[in-house]
Amino acid sequence: MAKDNKIEAFKCCPIDYGFKRIGGKYKGRILYYLYEAKVLRYGELSRAVADITTKMLTQSLKELEADGLINREMFPVVPPKVEYSITDRGRKLIPFIKELMEWSLEQMKTENISPIFFSKPQSQ
Amino acid sequence: MAKDNKIEAFKCCPIDYGFKRIGGKYKGRILYYLYEAKVLRYGELSRAVADITTKMLTQSLKELEADGLINREMFPVVPPKVEYSITDRGRKLIPFIKELMEWSLEQMKTENISPIFFSKPQSQ
DNA sequence: CAGAATCCCGAAGGATACTG
């Protein structure tokens, strides 16, 4: 698997390691929405991350679960019901995501960009 | 440029906005090395980010500069000399990067992975 | 020394249709 003598920074460099797990186009938002809402079903997530396709949502959720950042609970009912929630491990990333958000909001203000959160507030 | 009615989250969603600017394979490390070393020349950066190509280094530096995260100072001498440093705006991202690093180091410990920082410590 | 210029590839992601 390891390409011979190639350095694979994402395996040993802590910065790369982190970005590999939280990077990607949607993982940050998924984690944050789960943090906000406590628990979300597949369909709810699909609506929260407004512009995501089922392929990317499923794939992102699988990777996040494999990395121990979220939990997946399946209920054997008809129609199917699956609930996702953030783990303690995943929750530890929230301060980092919040910090990035704060920074972004600050920068966006200087560019006169109005922020839009794609999450649907669960209490409003 | 904007594809009609397509939602472009990275323009208005603060999470995406941030990841767009700090994401990519090397930007996090570049910023962090510049933060540590205060100022680095092109060649020094090239050695610090051990596995980067000139193409990606140049490209990353340009984008970081365009986003106001780093400074580029050129000295009209022969041979050429160019120094890069982090801006105040870029420095604000450091706590966020550090937090990610902490998290990564913690996870890597549970996986028995020894972290390797590709930066060359400037005082050692 | 500090890049620029090409050519190229693989993986990330998109669109669409289908299923238990």
Added chain:
DNA sequence: CAGTATCCTTCGGGATTCTG
């Protein structure tokens, strides 16, 4: 409802060569 399965496109990034 909660996904699979395919096919297709884009583009981030790699390798190499060249230049002021």
